[in-house]
Amino acid sequence: xxxxxxxxxxxxxxxxxxxxxVSNNNLFHAALALMASFLGVAGLxxxxxxxxxxxxxxxxYIGAISILIIFAIMLTRRMMQTEESPxxxxxxxxxxTAVSVFAVIAFIFWQMREFWPLGAGEGxxxxxxxSIILGSVAKLGExxxxxxxxxxxxxxxxxxxLAALIGSIWVAWPKTEDES
Amino acid sequence: xxxxxxxxxxxxxxxxxxxxxxxVWGAKPWVDPTLxxxxxxxxxxxxxxxxxxxxxxxxxxxxxxxxxxxxxxVGGKYGLLQPVADALKLLTKEIITPSxxxxxxxxxxxxxxxxTALMMWAVMPFAPGVVGVDLNVGLFYVLAISSVSVVTVxxxxxxxxxxxxxxxxxxxxxxMVSYEVPMILSLLIPIILARSMSSVDIVKAQTVPFAIVVPxxxxxxxxxxxxxxxxxxxxxxxxxxxxxxxxxxxxxGMKFAxxxxxxxxxxxxxxxxxxxVFLGGYRFFGLEMIKTASGxxxxxxxxxxxxxxxxxxxxxxxxxxxxxxxxxxxxxMMDFNWKFLVPLSLxxxxxxxxxxxxxxxxVNDWTRAGVHLVxxxxxxxxxxxxxxxxxxxxxxxxxxxxxxxxxxxxxxx
Amino acid sequence: MISDWRFIAxxxxxxxxxxxxxxxxxxxxxxxxxxxxxxQIYECGVETVGDTWxxxxxxxxxxxxxxxxxxxxxxxxxxxxxxxxxxxxxxxIEIALFIIILTAxxxxxxxxxxxEWV
Amino acid sequence: xxxxxxxxxxxxxxxxIGLYGVLARRNAVAILxxxxxxxxxxxxxxxxxxxxxxxxxxxxxxxxxxxxLTVAAAEAAVGLALIISIYRHRDSVxxxxxxxxxx
Numbered sequence: 001x002x003x004x005x006x007x008x009x010x011x012x013x014x015x016x017x018x019x020x021x022v023s024n025n026n027l028f029h030a031a032l033a034l035m036a037s038f039l040g041v042a043g044l045x046x047x048x049x050x051x052x053x054x055x056x057x058x059x060x061y062i063g064a065i066s067i068l069i070i071f072a073i074m075l076t077r078r079m080m081q082t083e084e085s086p087x088x089x090x091x092x093x094x095x096x097t098a099v100s101v102f103a104v105i106a107f108i109f110w111q112m113r114e115f116w117p118l119g120a121g122e123g124x125x126x127x128x129x130x131s132i133i134l135g136s137v138a139k140l141g142e143x144x145x146x147x148x149x150x151x152x153x154x155x156x157x158x159x160x161x162l163a164a165l166i167g168s169i170w171v172a173w174p175k176t177e178d179e180s
Numbered sequence: 181x182x183x184x185x186x187x188x189x190x191x192x193x194x195x196x197x198x199x200x201x202x203x204v205w206g207a208k209p210w211v212d213p214t215l216x217x218x219x220x221x222x223x224x225x226x227x228x229x230x231x232x233x234x235x236x237x238x239x240x241x242x243x244x245x246x247x248x249x250x251x252x253x254v255g256g257k258y259g260l261l262q263p264v265a266d267a268l269k270l271l272t273k274e275i276i277t278p279s280x281x282x283x284x285x286x287x288x289x290x291x292x293x294x295x296t297a298l299m300m301w302a303v304m305p306f307a308p309g310v311v312g313v314d315l316n317v318g319l320f321y322v323l324a325i326s327s328v329s330v331v332t333v334x335x336x337x338x339x340x341x342x343x344x345x346x347x348x349x350x351x352x353x354x355x356m357v358s359y360e361v362p363m364i365l366s367l368l369i370p371i372i373l374a375r376s377m378s379s380v381d382i383v384k385a386q387t388v389p390f391a392i393v394v395p396x397x398x399x400x401x402x403x404x405x406x407x408x409x410x411x412x413x414x415x416x417x418x419x420x421x422x423x424x425x426x427x428x429x430x431x432x433g434m435k436f437a438x439x440x441x442x443x444x445x446x447x448x449x450x451x452x453x454x455x456x457v458f459l460g461g462y463r464f465f466g467l468e469m470i471k472t473a474s475g476x477x478x479x480x481x482x483x484x485x486x487x488x489x490x491x492x493x494x495x496x497x498x499x500x501x502x503x504x505x506x507x508x509x510x511x512x513m514m515d516f517n518w519k520f521l522v523p524l525s526l527x528x529x530x531x532x533x534x535x536x537x538x539x540x541x542x543v544n545d546w547t548r549a550g551v552h553l554v555x556x557x558x559x560x561x562x563x564x565x566x567x568x569x570x571x572x573x574x575x576x577x578x579x580x581x582x583x584x585x586x587x588x589x590x591x592x593x
Numbered sequence: 594m595i596s597d598w599r600f601i602a603x604x605x606x607x608x609x610x611x612x613x614x615x616x617x618x619x620x621x622x623x624x625x626x627x628x629x630x631x632x633q634i635y636e637c638g639v640e641t642v643g644d645t646w647x648x649x650x651x652x653x654x655x656x657x658x659x660x661x662x663x664x665x666x667x668x669x670x671x672x673x674x675x676x677x678x679x680x681x682x683x684x685x686i687e688i689a690l691f692i693i694i695l696t697a698x699x700x701x702x703x704x705x706x707x708x709e710w711v
Numbered sequence: 712x713x714x715x716x717x718x719x720x721x722x723x724x725x726x727x728i729g730l731y732g733v734l735a736r737r738n739a740v741a742i743l744x745x746x747x748x749x750x751x752x753x754x755x756x757x758x759x760x761x762x763x764x765x766x767x768x769x770x771x772x773x774x775x776x777x778x779x780l781t782v783a784a785a786e787a788a789v790g791l792a793l794i795i796s797i798y799r800h801r802d803s804v805x806x807x808x809x810x811x812x813x814x
Binding site: 049060067074133146169174 | 650651653654658659660665668669671677690694695698701
């Protein structure tokens with residue numbers, strides 16, 4: 001019962017903040033709401049026993065990506081204008097698309113209610129040993145370097161980060177005369 | 181088991197009150213949440229009240245460094261009540277909200293900065309068995325929470341509608357995120373050595389304190405935590421002579437005090453974290469494990485005292501540094517981080533990972549420590565040699581320029 | 594949900610009370626007489642000129658960018674470090690490769706001159 | 712006692728909100744924020760399937776979530792750099808105005 005209330009509170013918070021992100025006129029407030037939404041998602045991770053990922057969410061999304069976004073807002077000053085509408089020429093069409101995507105997914109769940117029960121109290125989280133949950137972090141570390149698991153994505157990730165850094169510096173850094 | 185006041189007192193001294201109360205109350209569903217709530221309130225109250233001691237200590241010590249007496253009026257000869265008087269003064273000040281401030285950001289920032297500073301204490305092991313909660317991702321949790329406090333600075337600077345505040349906030353964030361990199365990297369090495377992210381496990385793994393095993397990493401962590409807290413010589417975020425006071429210039433009254441409070445709480449926390457990760461935490465030559473013949477765990481109390489002594493020694497070193505060193509220039513500070521600390525700590529991770537795997541399994545702790553120490557010293561020597569050569573090259577280049585300039589001036593005359 | 598995180602959850606709920614208490618007392622005790630002059634923002638003795646939210650230089654963005662890269666690196670390396678007892682010698686090579694690739698990123702930024710504060 | 716489908720529904724709702732942001736916002740940075748919301752929704756799904764799945768001792772879902780995190784960071788870094796560059800050259804951050812290749 002308590003768990004359900006906590007879940008509902010956290011997810012409503014997340015979704016409300018998500019709505020502020022997409023609808024607020026003031027971009028800085030939208031970025032704040034984005035952080036709050038990330039925080040809510042971190043709360044969901046904790047409820048799903050993924051404490052490590054929740055902390056990674058705080059570290060990367062709130063501590064790094066949000067700061068990147070706020071810096072970008074500051075660097076592009078015209079964004080601060082708040083008189084105009086935040087939306088482009090097609091908010092209605094976009095709304096219909098988004099709602100129908102959600103409706104399709106919800107319909108699929110309704111169809112699959114035998115397999116994935118919808119009611120509270122049904123289909124509870126399968127119990128797992130505390131040692132398995134706590135050990136999942138170390139297991140994750142093993143997976144990243146184990147040749148049978150994720151070593152290739154792990155190395156590719158580092159190459160991708162390198163490419164992202166070089167690309168962004170190349171794009172964002174003002175060119176000197178001899179380069180352009 | 182029924183409640184007896186004497187047993188309760190004994191458990192207080194033994195620092196096992198939680199276990200005792202759990203025995204008394206039995207296995208009911210409300211017991212653990214209640215104990216957790218009490219724990220939270222204890223940890224947070226400790227964090228807030230210790231600041232009074234810290235302010236007094238810092239003023240007194242810094243006064244001694246500057247050949248003054250320091251606070252000596254309020255509360256006796258030693259000015260013991262000075263922080264209380266300061267707090268009372270701040271409580272009766274008017275809270276002014278500057279015009280055009282972003283209300284949400286402006287009011288949220290002082291709350292968040294204190295919350296994040298307090299929340300970091302949750303994983304600090306004070307004594308054997310005395311820890312808020314022993315998370316399996318303890319150190320990662322600390323890093324995550326401290327990265328949230330970076331955002332708070334940005335909130336305060338943005339919300340104030342003041343150019344100095346915003347400039348200060350931007351500088352502060354640039355500095356904090358830069359120095360978070362060597363801090364994260366140097367925390368990796370104790371984790372490799374202890375094979376766990378939990379703060380309690382790291383303390384338990386330190387038969388030899390990690391400051392002796394990997395001294396250079398410890399030094400890097402210390403320097404980068406100084407910068408992370410924005411203390412001298414890295415106090416560019418509130419450089420009074422350059423940008424007035426930085427991100428909290430427009431705050432007044434208790435809202436201003438919250439920033440100071442958070443600064444002191446996190447300064448002590450960083451001292452505590454350094455103690456826990458590199459100085460062996462509550463360990464004190466095995467004395468923290470002793471029990472008297474009657475089964476009374478006296479060691480816990482010894483551990484607590486050892487932890488606090490170490491932590492305050494580190495804190496006094498912080499104050500000492502503040503009393504001694506001048507402020508960096510911002511370009512020097514960024515260069516120092518990105519061109520020295522980060523490459524060095526990356527190299528140290530590689531060396532530590534390699535050495536740790538190269539050692540045979542089951543080798544005893546002292547041998548392991550010795551090998552790590554030697555590898556660290558070698559890395560340090562190589563770094564010093566590179567620095568020396570670089571310095572010489574720069575000096576000669578500089579002298580050549582000056583000589584040329586001298587020749588030119590001589591020719592002009 | 595495992596019980597370890599209950600403590601943190603309580604902390605999140607209870608911690609706001611601790612700053613709220615002194616600020617609340619301050620609001621009760623302190624005077625409240627706002628006026629136009631008092632609420633003006635501070636700027637070296639003159640009235641503030643122009644918009645506060647001025648444009649900043651790209652330098653700040655670059656520092657945040659490199660920080661993001663190393664932050665992600667930490668997310669990968671922390672679990673590996675925690676599992677260091679279980680991984681083989683092969684892991685050292687992989688970690689070394691990973692770190693060297695990221696060092697290349699740092700070296701690029703260094704060589705490109707974006708780390709100079711101007 | 713929360714069934715798996717609750718998490719999946721929340722994730723679907725977050726995804727739709729993000730999608731709406733991507734499709735309807737004028738500002739390029741706001742569009743990027745919408746993308747971040749969508750990636751988060753995906754991550755909730757990955758973690759939920761890991762925890763409710765038959766093998767919680769194999770944290771494959773967590774590993775993929777970390778990779779999604781990496782991709783999100785790289786995407787934000789490059790995307791924002793592009794926006795900054797476009798702003799510098801064209802003095803605009805409105806996605807609809809970036810139509811040099813039109814016609």
